[in-house]
Amino acid sequence: MLTFNLALPETQYKTSASVSQFINSFVRRLEGEAGVTSAAAVFGLPLDGDSTGARASPVPENDRADSPSLGMRVVTSGYFETLRIPLRSGRTFDAHDDERSGGSGDRQ
Secondary structure: OOOOOOOOOOOOOOOHHHHHHHHHHHHHHHHOOOOOOOOOOEEOOOOOOOOEEEEOOOOOHHHHHHOOEEEEOEEOOOHHHHOOOOEEEOOOOOOOOOOOOOOOOEEO
């Protein structure tokens, strides 16, 4: 397994759609490289402490530090298969899953 960080220039990739298009194209190119059996991308490696998240509580603004938080990671199709994370229910992500689509399965 190979992991690396990739930083795209914000001046060139101004929208989430342009970032997604680049990342998906990059992953497809990686999959075509000799010796690569599977490739996927995640925005923020798991357990690195850097995730996109939100507070999940209807408490007043000044009490937010004590409210539970939830984190999320954005992944490309094939991410769970690449890491061999089994599907418990539902369906896997595919190329049609994006910020406009509805959901997928539960993972262990």
